[in-house]
Amino acid sequence: MNEILRLGPDHLAGYLAVAACLFAIGVVACITRRNAVGFLMGVELMFNAAGLNAVAYARFRDAHVAGDGQILALFLIVLAAAEAAVALALVFSVYRSFRDIDLDQTTRLNGTAGSDPAPTVPEAHA
Amino acid sequence: MSWLPLAILAAPLAVAVFLLFFGRRLHHGGDGFATGVMALCFAGSLVVAADVLAGGAGREILGHSVTWMTIGGMNDGSSGSLPGFVLTLGVYLDPLAAIMLCIVTGLALAVMVYTRWYLHGDNLYPRFWWSFSFFCFAMIGVVISSNLLMSFVFWELVGLGSYLLIGFWYFKPAVADDPHYQAMKASYATGILESKLSPADAQLKAFVMNRIGDAGFIAGIALTAWAVIAWHGKHGTPAGDPLAWSAIFKAVEHGAFNEISLLGLSGTNLLTLAGLGIFCGAVGKSAQFPLHTWLPDAMQGPTTGSAIIHAATMVAAGVFLVARVHPMLTPDALLVVACIGAVTALLAATMACVQWDLKAVLAYSTISQLGFMLVGLGSGVASGGYNAGIAHLFTHAIFKCLLFLCAAAVIHACHGHQSLTRVGGLGRKMPVTAFAMGVAVLAILGVPGFSAFFSKDAILVAAQVAGHHGSEHYGWVALVPAVLATLAAALTCYYMARLWWRLFVAPAADSHVVDHAHDPWPSAKLVLIVLALGCLQAVWTLQANPFAVEGAWLDHVIRAKSVGLYASGVEVDHDAIHHAHGGVVSLAITFAAVGIALAWTVFVLLPRRGLNLAERCRTTPPLSWVWALLSRLWFLEYVYDFVFVRILGKGLGRTLAEGDLGTPQRLAALDAATATKKTARFGYSLDGLIDGVAKAFTLPGRAGNLLHSGRIGTYVALAIGVVAVISLLRL
Incomplete structure (x- = not known):
């Protein structure tokens, strides 16, 4: 069997395969979920897939650059946390103006103005 | 010692971040904390400067670098023609940077002590301290950065700092919309006040005008980086930062630009282009023609903020950058620098002559003085202009800071009134302020014994010498800087004397405005007096004889230890300087005497006899046309508004839209x-x-x-x- 495709804890391929699965699940979630929170979960899965790749490559590369991938993964974790905070704030803001977080309903930027029902505008102090 | 410059850089940032989050909860917004840290920074700067100035004649006197990023050149061997290189974050100190560091931290300390008086009781008081500390951090970064790109990063942070300070009172309406202003509109002598922007618009204008210059700056950086990195790659310079100052100068000196070409240009012409690109950034930041219009509007910030913007940080950064990249400026580029500087110096001086707003006079005088510095730097090394320009950067920082702090005292004493038509006769009520401002005015006039006599006259001498040298090659164009700068120097004497006579001696038109005027707190008075001492010529020369042509310590240290300039064998033309010195000095003294006397006659003597000559000139036809032209700022603002806002922005866009709709x-x-x-x-x-x-x-x-x-x-x-x-x- 080809060296590269060998599975097991001492081989890169297994880690990459898990990361690829994670990423694929994330993509599918992003494309199919209608709920904004589900969508964000998909994004987090993709982030983690990238982080897992970074750590896996770092583990199997030359010793003198090994730290790079782990540092990258740390960055990714921080970035994902910041992203989640911003995205949840956006979702909250969308909810306040649409009273809904169904992504199929929030399509007012599609350029055909007036094609969808006007959103309910909440009171300023709501 | 190596950690000290880094500590000086980091401390104001730490203060800014801390006060940003906790300033409101501290007593007085943490002003004492910020001031104390700045005092430590100043002390540290003095130690650093002493170290640098006393050190051996090494080229890179203190240089500490950490790797910032590694670009290209990975060990896979597949990178293209450009080899990999390392960018570093480092500290680079030569006499220029070391003295500038002292000036920045010292003036920041002075302004902070003063602001505790000036802004006490303001609702936004805590906000001042963190934005000011941040501003100082950014400027210190520009001063000590070791690398062109790092310099640019701090350069933009300086822009952000000035943005914060200019828009300090962000909620204020434009003057024309202010009901308080509407009520007293009739008593203003000019219509220009109505065009004053609100602080929020003014900060935006400053930011946008600076972006225009920075576009050129980025292009200049890119061009320089291309040439220098390619050269270092080809000639196998080992690992090191190709964008560090010394590496750039070395590559340029060895003809790095001969090996690349762009748009049919190569070699010296391309180097000129790169230098002018970087100079564009300085044009924006130092408010030079044609991007000067943001600085007068920047007066909307608190006056002490203006003091630091005009003295040591924002506008000084542009001149500092030109001095820093001076070795890579070709003679062509230097001539452009000198011409832009001279045009700006004269243009701004003419506009300052007719301003009735106290701070506007000072703003235009700053623009004009910055022009002088560029004339000096543009006159090159051989004429002594490089030293003179740098010296004027330092001396101007002190006396302009003092002028603004005195203006702050006047405005505070007159309950926010700053129009020269209403304020006056303050000499008896505010003796310390009057004295300090008098010293600053004498300094900017270039009276013997005061600081600009040393620096500004040297600039005029240098412009003359450079003009004579350059006229063989460039014809009459080479003489333009000398002529315009001399005219500007004459006008400076008039408008600054006018300001002082009008503020402190001529009677106020409106006595209730000045009824309760008084000097500031003792601590603020002390600041004024200390800065007034800094306006003496002896501080900068350490010589008893103000007329000596050379031997000043400042000249000496800049000459002895500047990297890349004197090392490459440029000799100062002492004979020509001696030759020109006598004439310029006698001319400068005449200007000062005539300016003071003329302003006194027009604004003190004749009004006492019942003759308002200024008012009569303003209304009698031939002179009134000149007045209208100058007070409307040569119509430049209108032209900009018409071309860029109306035609390009609204007109073109709307026409296209209407074609369809x-x-x-x-x-x-x-x-x-x-x-x-x-x-x-x-x-x-x-x-x-x-x-x-x-x-x-x-x-x-x-x-x-x-x-x-x-x-x-x-x-x-x-x-x-x-x-x-x-x-x-x-x-």
């Missing part, structure tokens, strides 16, 4: 108005043409719009699909 109404109007069918047909076809152009753009747009469903899932799928396609093609 206004069609039915316009067709109806055409039908009604046209008598013959022929014109009607012409009208239809013209309209059809415009509509056709619009449709040609909208149809593909509609097609593309199908992808634009508004569903996020579609976008994600599209993005991933595109990435997948690209990576498949790459494989």
Whole structure:
């Protein structure tokens, strides 16, 4: 069997395969979920897939650059946390103006103005 | 010692971050804390400067670098023609940087002590301290950075700091919208005040005008980086930062620009282009013609903030940068620098002569003095202009800071009134302020014994010498800087003397404005007196004889230890300098005497005799035209507004939009108005043409719009699909 495709804890391929699965699940979630929170979960899965790749490559590369991938993964974790905070704030803001977080309903930027029902505008102090 | 410059850089940032979050909870917004830290920074700067100035004649006196990023050149060996290189974050200190560091921290300390008096009781008081500390951090970064790109990063942070300070009172309306202003509008002598922006608009204007200059700066950096990195790669310089100052100068000196070409230019011409690109950034930051219009509007910030912007930080950064990259400026580029500086110096001086707003006079005087510095730097090394320009940067920082702090005292004492038509006769009520401002005015006039006599006259001498040298090659153009700068120096004497006489001696038009005027707190008074001492010539020369041509310590240290300039064998032309010195000095003294006397006659003597000469000049036809031209700022603002805002912004955009949107109404109007069918047909076809152009753009747009469903899932799928396609093609 080809060296590269060998599975097991001492081989890169297994880690990459898990990361690829994670990423694929994330993509599918992003494309199919209608709920904004589900969508964000998909994004987090993709982030983690990238982080897992970074750590896996770092583990199997030359010793003198090994730290790079782990540092990258740390960055990714921080970035994902910041992203989640911003995205949840956006979702909250969308909810306040649409009273809904169904992504199929929030399509007012599609350029055909007036094609969808006007959103309910909440009171300023709501 | 190596950690000290870094500590000086980091401390104000730490203060800024801390006060940003906790300032409101501290007693007085943490002003004492910020001031104390700045005092420590100043002490540290003095130690650093002493170290640098006393050190051996090494080239890079203190240089500490950490790796910032590694670009290209990975060990896979597949990188293209450019080899890999390392960018570093480092500290680079030569006498220029070391003295500038002292000036920045010292003046920041002075302004902070003063602001505790000036802004006490303001609702936004805590806000001042963190934004000011941040501003100082950014400027210190510009001063000590070791690398062109690092310099640019701090350069932009300086822009942000000034943005914060200019818009300090962000909620204030524009003057014209202010009901308080409407009530007293009648008593203002000029209509210019009405065009004053609100602080929020002023900060935006400063930011946008600076972006224009920075576009050139970025282009200059890119060009320089290209040439220098390619040269270092080809000549196998080992690992090191190719954008560090010394590396740039070395590559340029060895003809790095001869090996690349762009747009048919190469060698010296391309180097000129790169130098002018970087100079564009300085034009924006130092408010030089044609980007000078933001600085007078920046007066909307608190006056002490203006003091630091005008003295040591924002506008000084531009001149500092030109001094820093001086070795890579070619003679052509230097001539452009000198000409821009001279034009700005004269233009701003003429505008300052007719301003009635106390701070506007000072703002235009700053623009003018910055022009002088560029004339000096543009005159080159051999004429002594480089030293003179740097010296004027330092001396100007002190006396301009003092002028602004005195202006702050006057404005505070007069309950916010700052129009020269209303304020006056303050000499007896505010003796310390009057004395300090008098010293500063004598300094800027260039009276013997005061600081600008040392620096500004040296600039005029240098411009003359450089003009004579350059006229063989450039013809009369080389003489332009000398002539314009001399005229500007004459005008400076008039308008600064006018300001002082009007403020402190001539009676106030409106006595209740000045009724309760008094000097500031003792601590603030102390600041004024200390700064006034800094305006003495002896501080900068350590010589008893103010007329000595050379031997000043400042000259000496700049000459002895500047990197890349004197080392490459440029000799100062002492004979020519001696030759020009006598004439310039006697001219400068005459200007000062005539300016003081003329301003006294017009604003003190004649009004006492019942003759308001200024007012009469303003209304009598031939002179009133000049007055109108100058007080409307040579119509430059109007031209900018017309060309860039109205024609390019509103006009063009709206015409194109109306070509499409206004069609039915316009067709109806055409039908009604046209008598013959022929014109009607012409009208239809013209309209059809415009509509056709619009449709040609909208149809593909509609097609593309199908992808634009508004569903996020579609976008994600599209993005991933595109990435997948690209990576498949790459494989």
